[in-house]
Amino acid sequence: MGRAEERRARQGGGRRRAAPKRSDERGGIRRFFTWKKVLGSFFGLCLLGMAAFVVMYLLIDVPKGSAATAAAQQQSNIYRYSDGKTTLARHGDKNREIVDLAEVPKPVQQAFVAAENKSFYKDAGVDFKGTTRGLINTLSGKGKQGGSTITQQYVKNYYLDQDQTVTRKLKELVISLKVDRQKSKDYILAGYINTSYYGRNAYGIQAAAQAYYRVDASKLTVAQGAYLAAVLQAPSQYDWAVATDTGRELVKQRWAYVLNNMVEMNELDPAERDDMKFPEPKAPKGAPGLEGQRGYLVEAANRQLERQLIAQGTATDADEAKALVDRGGWTITLNIDQKKQAQLEKAVKSQLTSKLDAEKRKIDADVQAGAVSVDPKTGKVVALYGGVDYLKHYTNNATRTDYQPASTFKPVILAAAVEKEAETQDGTPITADTVYDGTSKRPVTDNGKKVGFKPPNEDDVDYGRVTVQTAMNKSINSVFAQMGVDVGMDQVMKTAGDLGMDGADMQAVPAQTLGTMGASPMEMAGVYATLANHGEKVTPAVIKSVEHKDRTVDLPDAIGDQVISREAADTVTSVLTGVVDDGTARTSVRENPARDGQQVAGKTGTSDCNRSAWFTGYTPKLVTSVGLFGEAAKAGTTRCGKDKPVKVKEFSQVSLQGAAGGGRVNGGGFPAAIWAAYTFNAMGDVSKFDLETEQGSGVQPTFTPPPPPEPEPTPEEPTPEEPAPQPPSQPEQPAPEPSADPPSDEPIDPPSPDEPSQDPVPPPESPPDDGGGGDGGADTGPVVP
Template identity: 30%
Template sequence: MPVLPHGDNDSVDGRPGARVAPTGRKRRRNRVLIFLAVFALLAGSGLVAGGYYVDSVPTPTDLKLPESTTVYYADGRTKMATLGTENRTIVPYGEMNDSAKQAIVAAEDRTFWKNRGIDFSGVLRAAWSNVTGGQRQGASTITQQYARVAADLKGVTYSRKLREAVIAWKLDDKYSKDEILGFYLNTVPFGRGAYGIEAAAQTYFGKTVRRDAPAAQQLTVAEAMVLCAMVKQPEADPNDPEGQPGYDPARNATAKQNSIDRWNYIRDGMVKLGYLTADQAANLAYPDSVKPIDRNAGRSGLDRPTGLVVNHVLSELRQTEQFRGKPADYLRDGGFKIVTTIDKRVQDAAEAAADIRRDTAPEAVRGQPKNWQAALVAVEPGTGRVLGYYGGNNGSGADYAGWYYDENGEARGFGQHPPGSSFKVYDLAAAVKDKISVKQHFDSPDTKEFPESGRTKDSPAGPIRNAERAPCQPDCALWEATVASLNVTYFELTEKLGTAKVIDMASRAGVDSMWAVEKGSPQPKRVDLRGKDPDEVARQFSTEVGIGQYGITVQDHANGMATFAAGGKRAESHFVRWVAKGEDRVYEEALKQTDLGLDSEAVDQLDWALRRVKAAKLDNGWDSAGKTGTWQAGQSTTQNVHTWMVGYTRALAASVWLGTVDGKPLRTKDGSYQVFGATGAGPIWRQFMEQATAALKLDPDKYRFGDPRFPDDAPEPTATPPTAEPTTAAPSPSSSSPSPSPSTVRPTCDRRICITTSPTGRPLPTPDLSPTLSPTPSLSPSRSRGPK
């Protein structure tokens, strides 16, 4: 729509609406008027230090306006969330369409393009009223209104009015009208927490003022008039919200009528200023498309599963040099563009599979009891980028996949769970690193004593037991024991390697934290494994670490799988790719790898053994490897609290946990307790891996595993071992922990394979896990005894 000339307001540069260049005589007259007005106000208010106002005037370049920070998916275009105490998105004046520029002038300052930043008659009226003892009054120009907001001038006082006028005067001298109008449109409040015209357009109409957007998505003139009407009173009067509701048409009938009346006033102004012809104005209809009031509008994403991703993003950035030590709201209100590592395609697949309340979840877990909960994390091998993260359905609720630091530096999250047999991948990796072939045979009887670890028939805990016989027993190759999850074999392997080597392998692969049982504490304590001496760390754990009886997070486990997928090259798992402020990038991820020391032979053997786990097989042509895990409940031989499935292709690694939020056993909607890693977490993992790899559109032939080389010529066994993994149980004490009395020992079994565990306590009542981050039911030390 063309902008018509402003009557007798001739243009100095050919642009309709430009300010007339004042003559020298007119400029001197304006200064005299300003001086008289200022003097009158100074005299009337008793202020004589006028220089104070002039010297302390903040200019727009000095302002640190709160601006919404936007979080994006990895493509840098798809918005994940908007943050900030004020919903503001700054759009340069030249990138705005004309709708709001014209409407705001018609609404708030029809002399804007002609005046010198001050309404002289208004200032003189206020001064005269001041001198004569009348009521305080005075109209403000757009420039004055911006000055008031910029300088945070509050109250209705003479001194405020004076300072407002002086700032406006200085602004008009220093900046062009276009610049001032841009400052104003990006600053002024529009209600509903929206500051600036772009935030208002999105909040009220779901549109944009950007002129380069498709026409259907741009704010129209009629819609801009509705928004500009609200500037007069953005929010309802808190003392009389019904009687003085303002101009938001969605607030109540009175507010809507106010909006319509002011919309008509603005329309008349648009005609008088030449922005609309009379015919155009007559054909303009008041829009009824204003969105209902939603206080979370503009702060999208925080109540969805990706809200947990945002928590990790902010936590990660606060640990960086660029953002460390900054105020709590610096990131949220800083107007940053944060591009995460999360791939929208992978995230969609994660939520579809792991949100077991959805119809898209696997049939085995869909529609199960309300206390069931799943968590899933996917990591890109070689880079450590977290591509998908599901820690729960509520972004402001508990995080069952990991933990993070909040704005106050407090640890938050709910993400540690005992991994059970899924932890055996680290034992296996440590073994092949030490040249123990996956075809090396171990004595694997149903029951075996380990005097060195205190597991004998005469000890309170008793020996380690296997109750279900695998086809290979009692003489099993390591790969067979892996597939069948023979605890006797893996306990012996851990004792042979030493707990320090197993923990060191897990730590270097990606497990940064492990939760240990501490004497006298009802809750496990988080032990930071990073950069610690393995022998010193191992003193806090017992040989049972090798069969997965100490809690770890889903995120760490996923990172460990990504390390194996990358051929033993570990990258730090992270959530942020880059951060920009305006056109400048202020932070970028630093990708680096550390080598676990696994040679190609060891890597091939590890892959070869884990590929034989039936639950890890995908049906979409991808080579895949993985391991299941289960954690038993109490004295029951069939009831499980936690199930796991972890694994990888060469292109994607993922870890899935399925358990309960209250520490009770997993019980299906049909009343069955037969829930295992292969049947609980397994279907979620397989569906996710198949859908995610399909969505990424990668060629599976480019990501094949290598052929293993073995140090001997032993033939590959042909027997098919069982697919259900045995359950492991609560952590046994470290060497410094006391042995429990026999009355506290509870045998645990996965079908017929038993290990003991102690009684469980109640879960924490809140996801605030600081300072020890112990999120699961309390665990007393335990040792296993003979079969019941």
């Protein structure tokens, strides 16, 4: 046999010998993982788990205590001014009053059972399936989950904390089993409805009944009880007064679910169910101890803290974050400067609220004011005005986002144009000197095609050929509507988001050029602070620092990245100085004797039907946004312009027309007056803008058109040297005496709903804006179509 044959024989033999080895390996695996062993391991783990549970059951006792002591152990939160020493407020003691179950109507009791745990009277106090699911979700990091029984929720509220940990869930399971054995179902149900959090700082059904319906728990109807049972699932989302449209729809569905379950449980007659109407809760009221502006400041600080707890993963949603804050033990130092806060409150009182008289004029009761003041270099909110009194008006006007910012949005359009070096549709770069057609109701076009939008100017004034600077000064709608399409509405909305506006309702449509989205004074102060900070993002910060013995909160930097170029931001600032010196804000701001040469940039705004009026302005050191909002103090009627009156509910948006005995309320009136009275006292030394731009009124002298030439004399007219002789038959008339009566200044009706009102004529005490004219090279450059 040759070597090759011998090698092949060895290899072949090797292959034949390898086969039994593989078979042996498979057999070894089968011997190790047999069905018997797998089942045995499974049952062994089950026995081990059962043994562990038995041990836990023996070791874990039901904690001692009572609801009264539990409530007494709740801690307060301490809020301080920016100096870190002066206490602004101390708040956080729980609003809870324990009531016996017998005081709660039986159908209302059943509403809670129908909402949370239909098998409550039959189960052993534990939903093993739901608890297992919750444990798995906790271990996998998916956050808190529902599915607990009423007993488990009571145990969590009464005996344990809200932390989402495996240890806490296991304790909840064991204690729930023991409580169910030791206590009656009525005892557990009473504990559950008395310890649960219902929103509006209400703990327990008695506090909730008062907070939502102004009645004792014993007077609740079935429909009202079903709402309170429904709101427990998501108090922040389902509170009717602050819920979004989606939240309101969801809570209505939840309310119907509760009642339908009651019918299924034979606790409610189907016919009675069919006749029920959704019981809208009453308006919320602030908690005692938070009178005046303190409540608004505390509420703004709490909301910022809650958002940060969610952002850093300490809480999974708004309700859990609120529960952590409400639990107490926080020391929160605000950025609020006590002196500036007092100056802002004084300015609102002297310029607005002291002039309102609801007994003489019903409309005066509908006027709400909000303001936020920010340091643009640090992002600190140094002063905030949320309303006349937190206990009288619960909604914080400084942070509400349900009113249109109107023409205060126009600077965002210009910022987008300069940032992206946009051009008009004929290729002309958009600058402060670009000439547009300012004709009222001029159709907006996109590459020659009409887009179906032709907004009117204020009072339907036709301005003709005007520069962008003039258009900003006079707040000419037709110009900025066309500019928005020239830039691209997608880009305009992106710039708005970059500057700090919430994009939730900002659709990229031409109508948004009129500022038809919702915004708050806090939001607009942040946008303008970013402009004042040369394009570096400013996120207004209410909180300076947070301390807690159990938790650490890292606050984000209020100054962020460069979101638009310095040239774009400074160009807008330069242009906005023209609004103050030669535009819609000149009367209240330019001519204010306290100005003392201070350079100011700003923009007015007045929304459709005069429902809101704004002035957002700034110096190099201080940015302040002031908004006035028409909000119905009670149900009644309102009208838009000369339209027929329409019925409105309490808190609906209504016109400000006629407030304080004047005509139209506009941004250049009360809001600008409040801004000036506050800013010129609070700003400190006079300062100038450091601008890197060659555009706008802030770096160029305002252009004054030359007077028209004198007409040439005609032969029929005498020259100055040769006066025409008087006819002898014409007696000489004496010159008329000057009239001592002032000129008539009748209020001007606002436009119809189809004609949005942007920066209307100031109130009677102010002269009306110039209806036309131009500046800054109004006759240079091509007319933009």
